[in-house]
Amino acid sequence: MEDKKHWENIYQTKKIDGVSWYEKTPSQSIDLIQKYSDKNSDKIIDIGCGKSFLADNLLKLNYENITLVDISLNALKEVKER
Numbered sequence: 001m002e003d004k005k006h007w008e009n010i011y012q013t014k015k016i017d018g019v020s021w022y023e024k025t026p027s028q029s030i031d032l033i034q035k036y037s038d039k040n041s042d043k044i045i046d047i048g049c050g051k052s053f054l055a056d057n058l059l060k061l062n063y064e065n066i067t068l069v070d071i072s073l074n075a076l077k078e079v080k081e082r
Contacts, residue, residue, distance in 0.1 A: 007072040051075045
């Protein structure tokens with residue numbers, strides 16, 4: 001449970017662009033998905049998504065079957081609200 005507390009604290013106290021892994025457009029991930037995905041209905045899972053913008057970008061590219069998994073409910077809530 002310490003990990004969960006840690007990540008909840010990070011996502012409650014830091015601005016989204018205040019973490020080292022922030023990317024408005026995660027180009028490398030998007031390029032890999034497009035390289036290996038045959039169609040926009042392929043299942044995609046982002047494990048440890050945090051507040052990543054990967055899902056936002058994939059939705060703009062008309063991907064339909066995206067699952068996000070993270071230990072932080074705060075992070076998942078923010079991504080869902082976006």
